[in-house]
Amino acid sequence: MQWNAAIFVKYSLPIPGREADALKLFTDGLALWGKLAAEELCSEPEVFHHRDGGGFMFVRAESMEAADHILMRDDVRRIVDIGLFTVQDFHVEVMMTGEMLMDNMSFYGIIGTELAYL
Numbered sequence: 001m002q003w004n005a006a007i008f009v010k011y012s013l014p015i016p017g018r019e020a021d022a023l024k025l026f027t028d029g030l031a032l033w034g035k036l037a038a039e040e041l042c043s044e045p046e047v048f049h050h051r052d053g054g055g056f057m058f059v060r061a062e063s064m065e066a067a068d069h070i071l072m073r074d075d076v077r078r079i080v081d082i083g084l085f086t087v088q089d090f091h092v093e094v095m096m097t098g099e100m101l102m103d104n105m106s107f108y109g110i111i112g113t114e115l116a117y118l
Contacts, residue, residue, distance in 0.1 A: 010090070032075055
């Protein structure tokens, strides 16, 4: 599968008093992303965690459209909404990677050259 997009999930510490819900969210989220990867909708999640809590994870998808489709699923929307209620600085976004990133950077270079900035 060609990876051209990534769903990036950033999080900080649990909201005070919601620590158990935040921990459950983390395990439920990993299980859901694993299920989506088994269905070949995305990659397995890659998780990066700070020693003092918080961090980020990302899953790669075939295209920006595929990533948006994943984020519109009810099971994913539920996980995201729980994150918004239980975790500080919870943020989800779709980012480009792979060939799409290279195409975008080439276009950026063309525009920069046209504007005489590069």
